[in-house]
Amino acid sequence: MAEIAYWEAIRRAHDEELAHDRMVIAMGEDIGVAGGTYKATSGLYQKYGAERIIDTPISENSYTGIGIGASMAGMRPIIEIMSINFALLALDTLINAAAKIRYMSGGRVSCPIVMRTPGGTAHQLAAQHSARLARMFMSTPGLRVVTPRGPLDAYGMLKSAVRCNDPVIIIEHESMYNMRGEVPDTETFRPLEGAEIVRVGTDVTLIGYNYSVHLCLAAAAKLAAMGISAEVLDLRALRPIDRDTIRRSVEKTHKAVIAEEDEATVGVGSEIISVIMEECFFALDAQPVRVHAADVPVPYNHELEKAAIPNADDVLAAALKVLGRV
Amino acid sequence: MNASDQKRLLREMIFYRRFEERSFEAYMERKIGGFLHLYSGQEAVATGVLEVARCGHDYVITGYRDHVHAIKAGAPAREVMAELYGKETGSSRGRGGSMHIFDPTVNFMGGYALVGQPFPLAAGLALACKHKGTDQIAICFLGDGANNQGTFHETLNMAALWKLPVLFVCENNLYAIGTRIERSSAVTDQYKRVCAYNIPSSQHDGQDIDVVMAAAGDAIAHVRAGRGPYFIEFMTYRQRGHSMSDSNAYRSKDEERQWLERDPLKIYAERLKKAKVVTDKDIAAMEKSVLNEIENDIVRFAEESPEPRVEDLNKYCLDDQPDPRWIGPLAQGEQHG
Ligand SMILES: Cc1ncc(C[n+]2csc(CCOP(=O)(O)OP(=O)(O)O)c2C)c(N)n1
Ligand SMILES: [Mg+2]
Numbered sequence: 001m002a003e004i005a006y007w008e009a010i011r012r013a014h015d016e017e018l019a020h021d022r023m024v025i026a027m028g029e030d031i032g033v034a035g036g037t038y039k040a041t042s043g044l045y046q047k048y049g050a051e052r053i054i055d056t057p058i059s060e061n062s063y064t065g066i067g068i069g070a071s072m073a074g075m076r077p078i079i080e081i082m083s084i085n086f087a088l089l090a091l092d093t094l095i096n097a098a099a100k101i102r103y104m105s106g107g108r109v110s111c112p113i114v115m116r117t118p119g120g121t122a123h124q125l126a127a128q129h130s131a132r133l134a135r136m137f138m139s140t141p142g143l144r145v146v147t148p149r150g151p152l153d154a155y156g157m158l159k160s161a162v163r164c165n166d167p168v169i170i171i172e173h174e175s176m177y178n179m180r181g182e183v184p185d186t187e188t189f190r191p192l193e194g195a196e197i198v199r200v201g202t203d204v205t206l207i208g209y210n211y212s213v214h215l216c217l218a219a220a221a222k223l224a225a226m227g228i229s230a231e232v233l234d235l236r237a238l239r240p241i242d243r244d245t246i247r248r249s250v251e252k253t254h255k256a257v258i259a260e261e262d263e264a265t266v267g268v269g270s271e272i273i274s275v276i277m278e279e280c281f282f283a284l285d286a287q288p289v290r291v292h293a294a295d296v297p298v299p300y301n302h303e304l305e306k307a308a309i310p311n312a313d314d315v316l317a318a319a320l321k322v323l324g325r326v
Numbered sequence: 327m328n329a330s331d332q333k334r335l336l337r338e339m340i341f342y343r344r345f346e347e348r349s350f351e352a353y354m355e356r357k358i359g360g361f362l363h364l365y366s367g368q369e370a371v372a373t374g375v376l377e378v379a380r381c382g383h384d385y386v387i388t389g390y391r392d393h394v395h396a397i398k399a400g401a402p403a404r405e406v407m408a409e410l411y412g413k414e415t416g417s418s419r420g421r422g423g424s425m426h427i428f429d430p431t432v433n434f435m436g437g438y439a440l441v442g443q444p445f446p447l448a449a450g451l452a453l454a455c456k457h458k459g460t461d462q463i464a465i466c467f468l469g470d471g472a473n474n475q476g477t478f479h480e481t482l483n484m485a486a487l488w489k490l491p492v493l494f495v496c497e498n499n500l501y502a503i504g505t506r507i508e509r510s511s512a513v514t515d516q517y518k519r520v521c522a523y524n525i526p527s528s529q530h531d532g533q534d535i536d537v538v539m540a541a542a543g544d545a546i547a548h549v550r551a552g553r554g555p556y557f558i559e560f561m562t563y564r565q566r567g568h569s570m571s572d573s574n575a576y577r578s579k580d581e582e583r584q585w586l587e588r589d590p591l592k593i594y595a596e597r598l599k600k601a602k603v604v605t606d607k608d609i610a611a612m613e614k615s616v617l618n619e620i621e622n623d624i625v626r627f628a629e630e631s632p633e634p635r636v637e638d639l640n641k642y643c644l645d646d647q648p649d650p651r652w653i654g655p656l657a658q659g660e661q662h663g
Contacts, residue, residue: 069450106419
């Protein structure tokens, strides 16, 4: 077991899957000769060559479509989109093609692509580089959407995504590539479905995914210092959502906070609250609370940006609110 | 081409025309729903190109006007008709309909409704062919209107850059629904638009199947030899409206008449008659056997086939038998990590 960075975990998954199956290729802007914007594909061009580590022109919709077409003929492309903001250009081929081809062919053609892309705010990248957009993908039938919170899932879920026969979107985070964590030295697969209880508690359930799991963990530590036992649940997959694990946790704690870095409207939080209402309404002792971004394009100014995006104290405040401590 | 192949081709084109006309009737009887885009008038293009391709070996992909492409590529006509009827025995199990015929057993990779979307999918199929090192190619049929999408330019650029074995077939029928080509394309000769990407291209008569086969044969040879993509434009005309509810008010009766005179079936039949390959009697017999086949085999199969079961509504959305190693659920021991 070694501690490695999130970007190293992604690179290792690429490397192992490229070595395992000649039908696996990677494609995206600057992933080859330049080694990838976040180093996640560094060294692979030298090892596997230009035919398998494909530097693409800036044509998101069509290179995604090329990956989809290749997948229909038996290939397993890992498509990198430099930022989730740019994935908007690829929505036609992704949503109108990849997500629908299996269904509209009556199950006769599948599109086993993986699309990796970072969402989230980093440091003052302003409105056009700070979108999160997970909610857009999670509402699309025919896709799988996963959100690794650390190196282990970043590694093991990418490997599973390559092997899986469905189109999988992996949403990473601009600010997480240098985060470190333990990953086994032996080959490991992490499932594409299933939420995970990452901290056991009894008084309140804090629900997050990707970056916001860390806000929940930080809030839980502060709550512990106040004598409150918070359970932290990592959704891991936004599509499909693991309703059982959510229900079991809320039935135990009777209180829920959902933390998302995105805006609230028609978002992850609204979906999770619906799940709670449908699964275990009568287990609730208080109305669930959402922690989310301000309803504005992300501002450039440092203080404004900070104010727009939720942090651990916002999660803490929300937890105290459901606990009736404010 | 020998006489028996010529006869076969003529019969095929007659078959395609009657297939489309019969589906029109079924639409009027409300047995077929949704949009229905007929290929009448353009038969020589798909028939000619695919005659000289290696169907079942090469990949074929197109837009929503796809029945004839699918059948010529090798999809059973019964299953195509059953798909129009929305039946479980249809090419896409009744989930796709007229615009989304698929038959991967013959490498017919679908009809698509998003104008211009098949361009990159075709290039991807070609990338796979190249990667596997086979001598397969991908053939992408699209209309003139599709060339105004960004995917046209993006895909041509990458196809040329990576020397992909893909043949782009532009079926220029002069209209994108009701908009004539002069009103949507700054350069009306579509084959000229690809020169920016250093892709060889040419323009030909799409009503004469012999011209189509000769030109497509050369283009396919170029692509199959590993010399990169080729763009071929065929001038043609759809005899019917864009879809079902189109009165063709945007085009003149004169223009329609002129193109009817250049009906691809008529041109080919006349030629074969002159060459004494067929007689009027042969053609009448062909017509009869085609109608008989369509009515008593194809339509009957579609009519008698079962509907999909409503219980199967959610089938085919994702892999229905996923491997738990990749999908989960998360084992107990893996929790609290
Ligand atoms: C992306 C997109 N925009 C608009 C439409 C509506 N539409 C359907 S067919 C069509 C015209 C396409 O013309 P062309 O490519 O010349 O093909 P043709 O119908 O003539 O065969 C339009 C605008 C669509 N289906 N997809
Ligand atoms: Mg047209």
